[in-house]
Amino acid sequence: MEWLAPLGDSFVARALIRSPTLYIFANASHILSLGMLLGASVILDLRLLGAFARLPLNDTAIVLSRVAAVALACAVVTGALLFSVRPVEYAGNTAFLIKILLVLFATANALAVKRSRGWHTMTQGAPVTAPLRFSALASLFLWLGALLAGRWIGFL
Incomplete structure (x- = not known):
């Protein structure tokens, strides 16, 4: 893993180390990004x-999937910053x-769901399919x- 060492000497990493x-x-x-991602x-x-059966499924799904996508992007960027240290x-x-x-698995699952026929029909008002429910559980x-696992990092 020594090939990663130069990342720790980058301008960004040095700035994060020097400035608490x-x-x-x-x-x-x-x-914050993780909270938004996990909450959504x-x-x-x-x-x-x-x-939450009172929440309209299609509107809720569309809004929360977008919030999760933006939050994931923010979490990746901020996580990369922290990793660089x-x-x-x-x-x-x-x-x-x-x-x-x-x-990676959770992101792949989300992308597969978003591209699935079950997702598209559900957002048009059809009931949730069994594969979509399985993906939600996964x-x-x-x-x-x-x-x-993220919380466990500091204990190893």
Whole structure:
């Protein structure tokens, strides 16, 4: 993992290391992004599984999927900033690697759902299909697993 060491010497990494305030803002932005991502994803997944039946499914799905997408993009950017501070250490951290793997699987699941026929018909008023419900359940486990793995990083 030594090939990542130059990243830790980059201008961005040095600025984050030298400025506790800048690092705190990057960290807080990452946490805010994760909160938005998980909040939107969990509510959407639960709605697809039948909870919150009073919420209109198609409108809720469209809005929350967009919020989750923007939040994911922000989380990736802020996560990359935080990673740059200690890239070799993080790349060797089992919890970090599990988190990244779970985020990749959760993102792939979300993209597959968004491109699925079940999603398109559901947003047009059709009922939620069994495969869409299964994807929602998988999403819950993947995103919550990524959150737990992320919290675990500091303990390894």
